[in-house]
Amino acid sequence: MKRDTKGENIPVGYLQRINDLYSEMFDNIASVYSAYGVTAPKVIKIDASVDFNEDKGYHERVFDLIKKTMGEAKSGNSSN
Numbered sequence: 001m002k003r004d005t006k007g008e009n010i011p012v013g014y015l016q017r018i019n020d021l022y023s024e025m026f027d028n029i030a031s032v033y034s035a036y037g038v039t040a041p042k043v044i045k046i047d048a049s050v051d052f053n054e055d056k057g058y059h060e061r062v063f064d065l066i067k068k069t070m071g072e073a074k075s076g077n078s079s080n
Helices: 012-027 029-034 058-075
Strands: none
Touching: 012 029
16 A cells, blocks of 8 residues: 655544543553553653753753653652
């Protein structure tokens, strides 16, 4: 099957539904994973709407958040 991607349109309703499912899963990640008998991973939420060309400290803050979260997980002090 060949896709005709030139000018291809994805319906807004489909994209909204995917976004809603994604949000629902991550908002309830502990219960989603517990349904399968496993512990949920630590999820780091990063604001991707930031214009990092304007906000010069953005990357450093994101990197610091990742390092902090990994340190907490390594030491067992993670709060989910």
